[in-house]
Amino acid sequence: MARAVKVLTTLRNHWKKTTFGVCLLSWGGNWLYGKHCDNLLRRAACQEAQAFGNQLIPSSMPLKKATVFLNPAACKGKARNLFEKNAAPILHLSGLDVTVVKTDYEGQAKKLLELMENTDLIIIAGGDGTVQEVITGLLRRADEAAFSKIPIGFIPLGKTCTLSHTLYPESTNKVQHIINATLAILKGETVPLDVLQIKGEKEQPVFAVTGLRWGSYRDAGVKVSKYWYLGPLKTKAAHFFSTFKEWPQKHQAALMYLGPTERPPEEPEEKPSRPPLYVRLYRRLWLYWSSQIPQEVTPEDWEELKLSTIELSIATRNRQLDLTRTEDFMDICIEADTVSKGQFCLTLISTVICTQGTEGSFGIDNEEYEAMPVEVKLLPRKLRFFCDPRMREQMLHAAVQ
Numbered sequence: 001m002a003r004a005v006k007v008l009t010t011l012r013n014h015w016k017k018t019t020f021g022v023c024l025l026s027w028g029g030n031w032l033y034g035k036h037c038d039n040l041l042r043r044a045a046c047q048e049a050q051a052f053g054n055q056l057i058p059s060s061m062p063l064k065k066a067t068v069f070l071n072p073a074a075c076k077g078k079a080r081n082l083f084e085k086n087a088a089p090i091l092h093l094s095g096l097d098v099t100v101v102k103t104d105y106e107g108q109a110k111k112l113l114e115l116m117e118n119t120d121l122i123i124i125a126g127g128d129g130t131v132q133e134v135i136t137g138l139l140r141r142a143d144e145a146a147f148s149k150i151p152i153g154f155i156p157l158g159k160t161c162t163l164s165h166t167l168y169p170e171s172t173n174k175v176q177h178i179i180n181a182t183l184a185i186l187k188g189e190t191v192p193l194d195v196l197q198i199k200g201e202k203e204q205p206v207f208a209v210t211g212l213r214w215g216s217y218r219d220a221g222v223k224v225s226k227y228w229y230l231g232p233l234k235t236k237a238a239h240f241f242s243t244f245k246e247w248p249q250k251h252q253a254a255l256m257y258l259g260p261t262e263r264p265p266e267e268p269e270e271k272p273s274r275p276p277l278y279v280r281l282y283r284r285l286w287l288y289w290s291s292q293i294p295q296e297v298t299p300e301d302w303e304e305l306k307l308s309t310i311e312l313s314i315a316t317r318n319r320q321l322d323l324t325r326t327e328d329f330m331d332i333c334i335e336a337d338t339v340s341k342g343q344f345c346l347t348l349i350s351t352v353i354c355t356q357g358t359e360g361s362f363g364i365d366n367e368e369y370e371a372m373p374v375e376v377k378l379l380p381r382k383l384r385f386f387c388d389p390r391m392r393e394q395m396l397h398a399a400v401q
Contacts, residue, residue, distance in 0.1 A: 038175045045090050045179045052186050053095035063097040064120040069109050069134050070102045071126030074158040083125050086178040087155050094186050113137025122150055127158015132365040136207045153185035153386040160366050162210050166321055167387045184388040191392060192381035194316040198364060199375045206364055211315030213363040215251055253312055255305045311335035314376050323395050328380035
């Protein structure tokens with residue numbers, strides 16, 4: 001008893017050290033508990049993946065081949081460790097023939113896609129920049145019509161992963177988020193996503209799944225990390241100082257655009273049986289004679305708009321995905337130079353040509369590009385991405401309501 005009283009007296013007399021020790025032990029205990037919970041999540045996910053790997057397949061059927069494009073530099077260099085700890089074991093246990101391709105520098109994924117052989121799955125492990133590079137390399141191929149039908153999986157490892165909010169449930173736990181994305185690939189549910197083709201005057205086209213931003217808010221947002229020492233005030237500081245450097249913050253633009261178009265009927269996946277010989281001969285004769293008759297071509301109804309704006313953005317509808325819509329369009333958001341941020345004009349279009357000066361830079365899927373006159377074209381439902389079944393059910397349920 002006397003010893004316990006002595007210990008309590010010592011703790012009371014050295015209350016500062018006692019407080020520091022209690023805080024350190026609490027933090028250490030919470031950190032260890034978090035690691036333990038992460039290990040339990042990994043174990044449960046591996047057991048679920050093992051069930052896919054244990055499924056029997058015919059001896060004549062080859063294993064599905066999955067090609068992973070991993071950006072080790074994503075998430076400040078932590079992407080490789082995150083992938084090997086949380087995603088790689090699940091993929092290997094699922095029975096897939098996994099090939100991991102690690103990129104060494106920016107733009108390498110575009111070149112590697114040109115050399116990629118046939119694969120059953122494409123998996124992107126990184127952030128928005130990695131997604132943009134992979135789909136650009138994929139759609140630049142001469143045989144992109146065939147390769148664009150390959151389903152794509154996305155494992156969010158980067159600092160910005162815009163697409164993950166559409167495909168997977170929200171989670172504050174990074175490990176849980178990566179596991180959900182990896183298991184969604186094994187479950188096989190896919191959703192079609194629109195793609196923007198952005199083509200300049202000289203360079204090859206760039207492709208994006210989110211959109212294009214150009215303006216003062218975008219330029220200020222890039223500089224936020226420069227004011228890291230201001231903590232929660234860094235965003236306001238970036239916009240405040242950018243106002244002094246550039247005033248008035250106006251960008252001149254000229255738009256030519258088309259309105260929304262109805263989606264043409266989809267081609268059936270299964271090819272119909274070959275018709276009889278007399279039917280084929282009749283069709284060829286009809287096509288030949290109909291081609292000799294001159295047909296009037298209806299000109300496209302282009303509209304032109306000249307504007308002065310603080311911010312201009314062209315975005316797909318992938319963030320608010322509607323699986324039942326019958327029209328294809330993308331959004332133009334124009335931030336007028338006479339109103340505050342948040343008041344804007346929304347225009348729905350299917351194809352647009354955007355021409356403007358060279359001040360500032362474009363943000364294409366959060367990647368910086370030199371500003372120049374560009375043509376932006378919508379490629380509706382161009383790619384299929386793996387999606388968590390729960391998110392797909394939510395999309396269908398929201399569309400019904």
